[in-house]
Amino acid sequence: MADRGADDGVDFTDLLPPDLQRQAEVVAEFNSVTTSRTWYHYLLIVASLVFAAVSVGFVGTILWNSLPEWAHHSRTLLGGRGWQAPIGPFGGLAMIVGTLETSLIALALAVVIGIGTSISIVFLIPRRFRNIVATLVELLAAVPSIVYGLWGFLVLAPWMLTTVNPWLNSWPFAKAIFGNPGQEFGTSLLLASIVLAVMILPTFVAISREVIAVVPQDLIEASLSLGATRWQVIREVVLPTARVGLFGATFLALARATGETVAVALVAGGVANVQFHLLYPGTSIAAWIATQFGESSSTEISALMALGVILMIINFGLSLISRGLVNRQRKILAVV
Amino acid sequence: MDQEFMAKVKMEVVDKSTAPARSVIAMQLKDVAVSFHGRTAVRDCTFDIAKNRVTSLIGPSGSGKTTLLRALNRLHDLTPGAKVAGQILLDGVDIYRGDLTVTELRTRVGMVFQRPNPFPTMSIYDNAISGLRFNGVKKKSILDEAAESSLRSAALWDSVESRLKVAASNLSGGEQQRLCIARALAMDPEVILMDEPTSALDPIATLRIEELMTSLKQRVTVVIVTHNMQQAARISDDCAFLLMGEDRAGELIEFDTTEKIFNNPIDPRTLDYTLGRFG
Amino acid sequence: MSDLVDLQSPHEIGHEMRDEIRRISDHLRRRRQVRSTIMVALCGVALAVTAVPLLLLLFELFHRGLPVVLHTGFYTQLPQTPSLVAPNVTGGVSNAIIGSIVLSAYAAVMAIPVGVLAGVYLAESDSKLATMLRIIAQTMAGAPSILMGLFAFSFVVRALHIGFSAIAGSFALAVLMLPVIVISSEIAVRGVPNTLREAGLALGAKPHKVSMRIVLPAAVTGIVTGIILAVSRAIGETAPVLLVIGGGYINSWKPLNPVSALPLSIYENAKSQWPSLRTQVWGIALVLVVFVFILSLSARIWASRKQRAR
Numbered sequence: 001m002a003d004r005g006a007d008d009g010v011d012f013t014d015l016l017p018p019d020l021q022r023q024a025e026v027v028a029e030f031n032s033v034t035t036s037r038t039w040y041h042y043l044l045i046v047a048s049l050v051f052a053a054v055s056v057g058f059v060g061t062i063l064w065n066s067l068p069e070w071a072h073h074s075r076t077l078l079g080g081r082g083w084q085a086p087i088g089p090f091g092g093l094a095m096i097v098g099t100l101e102t103s104l105i106a107l108a109l110a111v112v113i114g115i116g117t118s119i120s121i122v123f124l125i126p127r128r129f130r131n132i133v134a135t136l137v138e139l140l141a142a143v144p145s146i147v148y149g150l151w152g153f154l155v156l157a158p159w160m161l162t163t164v165n166p167w168l169n170s171w172p173f174a175k176a177i178f179g180n181p182g183q184e185f186g187t188s189l190l191l192a193s194i195v196l197a198v199m200i201l202p203t204f205v206a207i208s209r210e211v212i213a214v215v216p217q218d219l220i221e222a223s224l225s226l227g228a229t230r231w232q233v234i235r236e237v238v239l240p241t242a243r244v245g246l247f248g249a250t251f252l253a254l255a256r257a258t259g260e261t262v263a264v265a266l267v268a269g270g271v272a273n274v275q276f277h278l279l280y281p282g283t284s285i286a287a288w289i290a291t292q293f294g295e296s297s298s299t300e301i302s303a304l305m306a307l308g309v310i311l312m313i314i315n316f317g318l319s320l321i322s323r324g325l326v327n328r329q330r331k332i333l334a335v336v
Numbered sequence: 337m338d339q340e341f342m343a344k345v346k347m348e349v350v351d352k353s354t355a356p357a358r359s360v361i362a363m364q365l366k367d368v369a370v371s372f373h374g375r376t377a378v379r380d381c382t383f384d385i386a387k388n389r390v391t392s393l394i395g396p397s398g399s400g401k402t403t404l405l406r407a408l409n410r411l412h413d414l415t416p417g418a419k420v421a422g423q424i425l426l427d428g429v430d431i432y433r434g435d436l437t438v439t440e441l442r443t444r445v446g447m448v449f450q451r452p453n454p455f456p457t458m459s460i461y462d463n464a465i466s467g468l469r470f471n472g473v474k475k476k477s478i479l480d481e482a483a484e485s486s487l488r489s490a491a492l493w494d495s496v497e498s499r500l501k502v503a504a505s506n507l508s509g510g511e512q513q514r515l516c517i518a519r520a521l522a523m524d525p526e527v528i529l530m531d532e533p534t535s536a537l538d539p540i541a542t543l544r545i546e547e548l549m550t551s552l553k554q555r556v557t558v559v560i561v562t563h564n565m566q567q568a569a570r571i572s573d574d575c576a577f578l579l580m581g582e583d584r585a586g587e588l589i590e591f592d593t594t595e596k597i598f599n600n601p602i603d604p605r606t607l608d609y610t611l612g613r614f615g
Numbered sequence: 616m617s618d619l620v621d622l623q624s625p626h627e628i629g630h631e632m633r634d635e636i637r638r639i640s641d642h643l644r645r646r647r648q649v650r651s652t653i654m655v656a657l658c659g660v661a662l663a664v665t666a667v668p669l670l671l672l673l674f675e676l677f678h679r680g681l682p683v684v685l686h687t688g689f690y691t692q693l694p695q696t697p698s699l700v701a702p703n704v705t706g707g708v709s710n711a712i713i714g715s716i717v718l719s720a721y722a723a724v725m726a727i728p729v730g731v732l733a734g735v736y737l738a739e740s741d742s743k744l745a746t747m748l749r750i751i752a753q754t755m756a757g758a759p760s761i762l763m764g765l766f767a768f769s770f771v772v773r774a775l776h777i778g779f780s781a782i783a784g785s786f787a788l789a790v791l792m793l794p795v796i797v798i799s800s801e802i803a804v805r806g807v808p809n810t811l812r813e814a815g816l817a818l819g820a821k822p823h824k825v826s827m828r829i830v831l832p833a834a835v836t837g838i839v840t841g842i843i844l845a846v847s848r849a850i851g852e853t854a855p856v857l858l859v860i861g862g863g864y865i866n867s868w869k870p871l872n873p874v875s876a877l878p879l880s881i882y883e884n885a886k887s888q889w890p891s892l893r894t895q896v897w898g899i900a901l902v903l904v905v906f907v908f909i910l911s912l913s914a915r916i917w918a919s920r921k922q923r924a925r
Contacts, residue, residue, distance in 0.1 A: 040827060223455070312759070
């Protein structure tokens with residue numbers, strides 16, 4: 001065995017077991033689909049380049065159109081309060097803060113409830129209902145966000161106004177956190193957070209259920225065989241094993257919440273104030289772009305494009321993190 | 337080394353004179369049957385598992401060996417529609433109907449699985465003492481002692497002593513399986529169930545696990561399911577032969593010492609099977 | 616042989632230790648059991664907390680939407696603005712239904728060829744370009760849809776001087792669909808077993824013929840499923856079309872005319888001051904949701920049936 005390795009220029013595929021050797025050959029030969037010069041090959045390359053061009057154009061166009069605003073008012077955009085249409089200054093702080101507030105609160109609600117829900121679907125629901133529930137969850141994840149916004153705006157907002165606000169205001173500590181707008185506003189940052197939470201729950205559960213379901217049965221049985229209770233199995237074996245994938249799902253949900261537009265536009269109230277009392281209205285970057293765009297001057301459009309760039313940076317950052325985490329989860333499970 | 341190995345493989349029933357006599361009983365099975373949604377998977381199992389001996393369950397695929405083994409620590413509790421009939425006694429207490437909780441039963445009857453399955457997110461050390469942690473043991477001195485003692489018993493201590501905090505996934509397959517044995521041993525159970533523990537391992541690793549099992553006898557009672565006739569002959573003291581009946585349900589054909597089963601069985605089917613005429 | 620295993624006698628755990636472990640474990644058993652029951656029950660509560668608002672939403676949607684969608688005029692008439700004289704007039708949403716179909720059809724025509732071919736390229740190449748495209752596709756797939764609207768506005772409406780039009784909306788939706796189709800096509804093509812490729816190559820077929828004649832047909836189920844899911848996502852999107860389609864109030868199939876769309880009418884009617892329009896809006900939402908459900912259910916059922924047939 002050793003003398004073979006000493007040969008110069010040895011082809012390492014020789015060292016693979018026979019079945020892998022064959023596979024390596026097939027892959028090598030097949031890769032020539034994309035290296036051989038046939039019209040089919042060029043077609044594939046051209047399509048890929050078109051896709052790349054569209055993606056680069058997407059980022060580039062928005063960046064280019066926001067440049068005038070970035071060049072002169074970058075500090076106002078990131079830290080200024082107040083949005084003086086049509087000529088500025090255009091302060092972006094309220095939208096940035098609103099985006100973070102609503103999506104982080106929504107995320108906190110959705111992740112805790114969502115993980116519990118996924119655990120229930122995988123471990124509590126009888127097997128024959130499991131597929132039905134999983135399908136239902138995926139269908140709900142496909143419901144357009146405008147429908148969630150509509151429900152929040154026409155059903156939840158009046159209910160907030162008549163029931164939730166007075167109830168919250170009867171608690172002194174809640175008043176300190178949420179503010180005391182009386183029965184003035186139905187739409188608010190709190191409502192936006194709730195609607196976002198309900199909206200991202202199906203998406204989050206669809207992913208986290210899968211991540212939890214693929215934790216090998218082996219490990220569950222092994223921990224039971226060591227005398228673990230059901231909760232200990234979940235808490236100390238299932239969740240840690242699924243952990244990285246769950247983080248991935250969380251960042252994905254966060255990315256979705258930060259980018260949500262029309263639902264937030266309907267239920268957040270649409271006021272450009274830096275607002276930490278959640279019962280008062282606010283807005284988010286995406287919602288602000290959508291509501292202001294219609295009657296904007298060209299300077300304002302440039303400012304809205306600049307807001308778009310901020311949103312893009314937040315979103316792409318979250319996507320990159322979540323993809324890294326999901327890839328790591330694959331590696332962890334591949335080891336098992 | 338290969339010749340030595342072949343010699344080992346060819347060896348028939350090895351001398352078992354070192355094993356203690358079948359005097360003390362660890363577990364008793366009385367008319368045990370397991371069914372799933374009303375369909376019987378295995379039945380008519382009545383035999384005693386003697387303390388400090390290795391009992392093997394053999395038989396062709398589908399004869400219900402693994403099903404029977406999993407009934408011994410109530411792993412079927414997880415499966416909807418699974419029912420275990422008859423009596424399984426541990427120390428004279430019925431494990432299904434006595435006042436023994438499942439978690440307590442499982443700390444006294446440990447299990448090792450087909451594929452090595454250390455917890456992927458835990459270190460070697462944490463894997464070894466995971467059972468103690470589950471059971472609420474927090475004292476560092478106990479945990480350390482149990483880790484060392486169980487890893488030594490699993491013949492793993494010398495190779496991992498210097499890297500206890502390393503993730504268990506860094507170990508080879510054979511080492512992982514020994515870690516799983518150590519994990520079960522740390523609870524100091526009375527019985528360890530092994531479900532084809534070497535079927536995913538290479539011959540050398542298999543051999544080491546077999547030697548380990550023989551040496552473990554002084555500490556625990558071992559029940560092992562195996563497909564490998566030579567393995568059963570080499571390591572077990574007692575042997576239960578199961579076969580699929582006409583209605584596709586497994587049943588116990590014969591139970592006796594391994595020597596009898598392999599050299600002088602009562603039922604002709606047992607002889608056919610051990611001689612490799614079917615299955 | 617004995618060098619394999621150290622055959623020293625097994626280490627006896629002192630019985631004090633076994634007893635100590637058993638004592639601790641007995642002592643805590645009840646507490647652990649109770650804790651387990653409570654926590655598992657809390658997971659059940661979480662399921663209920665998830666289910667209740669979602670089921671309420673579905674209930675409201677059907678309860679309020681069904682009476683609206685049962686009128687044929689809802690599908691055939693153009694919208695009418697209520698007035699003080701006739702506050703209950705709403706008309707139908709034919710323009711929005713046609714608009715949604717037009718928008719997604721043009722978007723599909725633009726996105727499918729590019730998306731599928733790029734996906735095939737990703738599946739069958741390990742070049743640097745492929746690696747880079749894979750990262751781009753995954754990042755683009757999660758990009759906020761409002762940004763597609765900004766892109767279409769800057770590029771189609773302003774730079775190309777096409778103006779507010781169906782084609783601008785389709786462009787935005789196509790950008791949205793592209794990465795989804797690329798990713799699902801790649802997965803589908805990768806899922807084709809290597810034995811099929813081998814069989815083709817063994818018969819002496821050229822690699823590109825194998826790819827076209829054997830691999831693509833075998834992957835077609837997955838590719839089509841991905842396309843349907845992309846369309847069903849695009850058809851419900853409001854933000855990208857909101858900025859660029861102009862909201863036409865006539866039935867138009869032409870790419871250069873302004874059009875409306877179902878999600879857009881939901882957005883506008885929901886904010887309307889007229890109660891009649893706020894009632895009608897549930898019907899529009901129901902139609903949209905049923906549309907999306909049918910698309911994603913059929914994709915799912917088709918995919919699973921094909922899988923079983925294999």
